[in-house]
Amino acid sequence: MKNTLKNTYFALLLFGLLFVATSAFAFPNETDNFFGLKWGSGLDVLEGKYKNIKLIKDGDIKWYIANSGYTKFSGVTTYLTYQYYHGKFLFANVYFDEGNDVALKKALIVTYGEPTRVRDNGFEWEGKQMGIFLDPAKKLISIWSKKIMLEKVADDKKK
Secondary structure, three states, rough: OOOHHHHHHHHHHHHHHHHHHHHHHOOOOOOOOEEOOOOOOOOOHHHHOOOOOOEEEEOOOEEEHHEEEEEEEEOEEEEEEEEEEEEEEEEEEEEEEOOHHHHHHHHHHHOOOOOOEEEEEEEEEOOOOOOEEEEEEOEEEEEEEEHHHHHHHHHHHHH
16 A cells, blocks of 8 residues: 555656656747748748749758748748758748847747746747747847757767
8 A cells, every 4th residue: 555655656746747847848829830831841842832932051951031031020021041951941030120129029928928948148939849049139030840950960960
């Protein structure tokens, strides 16, 4: 009886820790895409969605813009770049003008809740599938696929 009770407490503690660990990296309204581009999708999806795709930076990670790069993001005019790693959609950068960081931070909080972490240089939201980082000084929001980023990190370690 004593061991059964002890095992039950241990199981409940373990379950509680697992629940906290998995829910700690979640935020409301997390999606598997950015503006309709699924994380890990090929360049053909970007080409199918937009005309005038242009490669702006080549390398391990290829940087593209679509339709001259400008679009509305939460009501703010922004410049978007899409980054692909080994042909898979890895992340997007959203560049904005001076003074729009407050409005964009509010929009991110409304959509995703309070930041998971506050850092010296910005605010981070970490979800199960994606991460978001708002850097007001650089006037930049980076949004990435955690899965594809982990693939890149693993590949970098092999080099």
